[in-house]
Amino acid sequence: MRVPVEWLRDFIDVEEDARSLAERLTALGLEVEAVAVVAPEARGVVSARVETVEPHPEAAGLKVCRVAAGPAGRFTVVTGAPNVRPGMAVAMALPGAVLPGGMNIGVRDVRGVASEGMLCSIAELGLGDQPADRAGLADLEDLAGGDPAEVPAAGADLAPWLGWTEPVLELSLTPNYAAHCQSILGIARELAAATGRPWRFPWDRQGEGGSGRQAAAGVPAADAPGPEAPGGPGGGGSGWGEASSGPAEAFLGGDWPVRVRIADPEGCGLYVARILLDVRPGGSPLWLRRRLVAAGMRPIDRIVDVTNYVMLELGQPLHAFDAEAVGGGTVVVRSAAPGEVLETLDGRRRTLAKDDLVIADASRPIGLAGVMGGGNSEITPSTRVVLLESAWFEPRRVRRTARRHGLLTEAAQRFEKGVDPQGVVRAANRAMDLFQQAGAGRAVPGAAVARARTFPERRLPWRPQRLRQWLGVDLDDRTMAGQLERLGFAVDPQAGQVRVPSYRTDIEGEVDLAEEVGRVYGLDRIPALLPGGIPAPDQVSPRLALTWQVREALARAGAQEVVSWAFTRPAVWDGLRLPPDHPWRRAIPLLHPLAEEHSLLRTTLLPGLLDVLAYNARRQQAGALVYEAGAVFVPQSLPLEELPAEPVRVGLAGFGELGGLHWAATPVPMDFFTLKGVLEALLDELGIPAAACRWEPVEEPWLHPGRAAGLWLEGRRVGWLGELHPQVAAAWDLAVRPVAAELDLEALLPAVQPVPAYRPVPRFPAVRRDIAVLAPQEMPAAAITQRIRQVAGPLLEAVHLFDRYTGQPVPEGQVSLAFALVYRAADRTLTDEEVDGVHGRVRQALADMGLTPRS
Known part of the structure; x- marks a missing residue:
């Protein structure tokens, strides 16, 4: 701001x-x-008078002017402005001048005539960018309101007069x-x-018209300017109000009758309509233009500029309708009919929803309440009567409508935070006063004020000791009360209450009062002290502790953590080749998504991880291994009737080779087996025994057939792992063979051992025996490993698959698998006879499975 x-x-x-x-x-x-x-770079623009105007001898439409610029001298300037005339007071940019925006001015040859500088338009002075502002030269007398005495003398620097040097x-x-x-x-x-x-208030300053100007504008004494006393506590009112039981109506008679009806008291609490007659189109005077420009707004015309001026000055958005376009002279504030269409001022046709609050006439909507007006009632150069709106709209309704239609206007941003209900009439009266000052028209006395909501005073308890405890500063009661009163609060120590001003819609409880006292006292003056009391015990939920442990384990395994959006897009389901009835497609849609890319709550972590891989691949990264631990959102029903489940999962994805370019490094291929090793290392760190886990082939639409596995824990599937299907990789522009995995941490939690169990160093030696078998290629090695553990019993310490071979002389359709079996007893050295007996039973069990021993 x-x-x-x-x-x-x-x-x-x-x-x-x-x-x-x-x-x-x-x-x-x-x-x-x-x-x-306002314009730090601008310089070299002075006041000047046009002495003579002659046609350019070589160019039709151009004029050669002789211009007097006081002590700076006389200059010859070529211009094409249609309104230039002798005696005209103009803004001249001397040779070497710089205009707002950085345009440099020099001497240039224009068809054989040297033009020494430039005569400036309103747009070139940075005071407007409408077609009328660019059409001709800026008439300084016109900008000064027609008073020649207000125009600086010829040769005077115009920067202060134009407001360029004003601090902001x-x-x-x-x-x-x-x-x-x-x-x-x-x-x-x-x-x-x-x-x-x-x-x-500005109208209370001496010598500026004060109440005389207000009376000239026809302001009802009961309405102007409101109960707030300048310099003192604000009037009461919560700023939110309580809706009445029915609609409210008001009528303004006179030269242009208008009727106001609030048909939706929940959406509009107060609506004020005033009428401006004999409207004169045209640009605003200089004082109005320069203040709008300094505040960061573009001057447009007298009507729009005044409404913007009052919004910036008092914080109350206003809107001006062409009264002749308001059918039946009736303004109705109501909810939109579903499917109703309104073309807004930005030229877009918008289909309205039932929750949208609209301003309507007798037959059609003419504006989105608190957001933007309609094109069917906008102010045009032919407008002769203006209906001015000032209102209090329910903040949540405005916020929902603005987000639904993507219209985050200046007015909507103020209404959605809550405007001062006591400033509604005040702002309308101020605008009528300014319309007349700017020569925009004649104000009709009185106003149609419809009230559908009460705004009772809001009071909070006055307990100074609690404020002192929160602040940690020993301030006396009188000091704290005085600081609150300087902010507009009214403190009543006898009643033990604080009255909150109506414009402070952000004040909700006593702790807010402590903040107000603290910032007036000086937050930098409050000493830093440790809080008293006994700290609460550090308690972390098992779910959160598991998430931390998983993140640490995967980081040690070389994976990089990423945090992706909790939202996704409908297109990813087709990219993952999901069938229409797949559970992942049952995602919760957002009512008001920021973009189509973020319109659904995610049901899996995979799309976000693939987006990260694609981002890295596009930037020529040789490889990556990333992970994310976060919640997914599983609805119980659609549309939602109860809160969705939010299980926490960990997802991994990788591609290419890890290790980078280094003379001593051997790149590690990020393939199925590498990622499986990372997961097995993770399970080991979580204390989940390998014997409790089982890997089995699975078929998933997003995974490559034959290169996918599911993880079962105690009979329950808890995750999947595999190489992505080529079509899925192509959908994310991944030319390499990416791999991915996802585990359900909620399902793992019961088997996790949070504290590793101590195992003493073995006192007796181990005995290793190897065994190789021929097995069908479709048989999982995990099934053989599981059978070995079942038969070998407690003497088997570990079993490892250390070789896999296909090709001659292994028969087609079979694979040679070699396992290393480690036997050990905790209380003695095993004899060959004991080991042979156990190992023999293992060989026999494998033979019973139909496997052919090779050693």
């Missing part, structure tokens, strides 16, 4: 320079990112400040709290 210091002075006396002011506001919690000026504070507002600080008024209140100086 940009805050021009000149504008701020209308509300409060500013004694500091801009940098000191920024330090005060930052100390109060409002971060000032930068202190700048650039604020970065956090959400807790955005509700009440997105306006000049809000910043003035904060500065008043920091300095103790009173603030004021």
Whole structure:
């Protein structure tokens, strides 16, 4: 947010320079990112008078002007502006000047005539970019409101007059400040709290018309400007309000009757309509243009500029309708009919939902409430009557509508945080006053004010001791009460209550009062102290502890952790070759996704991991092994009727070779067996015995046939592993043979041994015996290993598959598998007879399985 210091002075006396002011506001919690000026690069533009205008001798449509620029001298300038005339006060960019935006001006030859500088349009001065602003030269007398005395003398530097040198504070507002600080008024209140100086409304300043201007605009005394006392506590009101039991109506008679009806009290609590007659189109005067530009907004025309000005000044968004386009002279605030269509001001036709709150006339919607107006009622050059809207809309309704239609407008951002209900009438009256100042039209006295909601005072307990405990500072009651009152709160010690101002919609409880006291007192003055009391015991859930353990184990195995979005896109299911009835396709859709890429909650970690692999592959990485531990979302039913299950899983994916380019490194291929080894190492670190696990071939649509396995633990499938199907790899542009795996940590949890069991160093030697068999190629080696363990009994310490061979002389369709069996007894040295007996039983058991021994 940009805050021009000149504008701020209308509300409060500013004694500091801009940098000191920024330090005060930052100390109060409002971060000032930068202190700048409106046009830091602009220079060399002076006031001048056109003396003569002659046609260019060689170019039709161009004119040769003689221009007097005071002490700078007289210059010859060529221009094509249609409105140039002798005696015209203009802005001249001298040779060597720089305009806003960085355009450099020099002497140039224009068809044989040397043009010494340039005469500037309003757009070139940075005060607007509408077609009318670019069509001709800026008439300085017109910008000054038609008063020649307000135009600087010829030769005077125009930078201060145009506002280019005005300091501006650039604020970065956090959400807790955005509700009440997105306006000049809000910043003035904060500065008043920091300095103790009173603030004021601009119309209350001496010599500026004050109540006389308000009366001229026809402001009802009961409505202007509201119960808030400048410089003191704000009026009551929660800023949210309570809906009445039925609709509310209001009527404004006179030269242009208008009726207002709030048909949806849940969505609109207060609606004010005022009428502006004899509307005169055209650009805004200089004072209005320069303030809008300094605040970061583009001047458009008098009507739009005033509504934007009031929004920036008071924080209340307004909207202007062409009253002649409002059918029946009736404004209805209602919910949209499902399927109803509205073309908004951005030219897009939008299909409305039932929850959308709309502004309608007697027969059709003419605007999205609090978000954007409709094109069917927009202000045009032919507009002669304006209906001005100022309202309080329910914040959640505005937020949902703005997100649904992707319209994060300035108005929506303010309404969704909650505007001050006591400022609604005030803003409408202020706009009517400014319309007349800008020469935009004639205000009709009175207003149609429809109230469908009450805004009761909101009060919080006043317990100073609790505030002291939260702050850790021993402040007396009077000091804390005074600091709150400087922020607009009203403290009643006898009643033990604090009245919250209506514009502070962010204040919810007593702890917020402590924060308010602390930031006025000075957060930098609060000493750093350790909290008292007994710390709670460090308790970590088994699920979280397992996740930490898995992450550490996989990091030691050489995998890199990634964190992907918890969302995915519908296209991934086809990319993974999933059939229509696959469980992964039963993903929960988001009501208001940020993008189509993030429209579903994930049911597997695989798509996010493949996105990471594809990102690395596109950047010529030789290989990668990544993992992610996180929740997936499994709905109990669709549409949702209860919360979904959120099991935690760990996914791994890799491709290429690991190890990088190094003279002593041997690259490790990231294939099926490498990834299987990583998983087995993980299971070992988790204390899950190998005998409890079983790998078996599986068929999954996203995995390569014959290169996929499922992991079973105690009869329950807990994961899968395999090389990706070539079509899946192609869908992610992975030219290599990627592999992936996913384990269900919830299913592993019962078998995990969180503390490794101690095993003493063996005192007696082991005996190794090898055995090789011919087995059918389709038989899993794990099945043979499991049978060996069953037959060998307690003397078998370990069994390892150390060789696999196919080819001559092994018969076709079979494979030679060699196992190393390690025998050991804990209490003695085994004899050959004992080992031979056990080993013989193993050989016989394998023969009974139909396997042919080779050794």
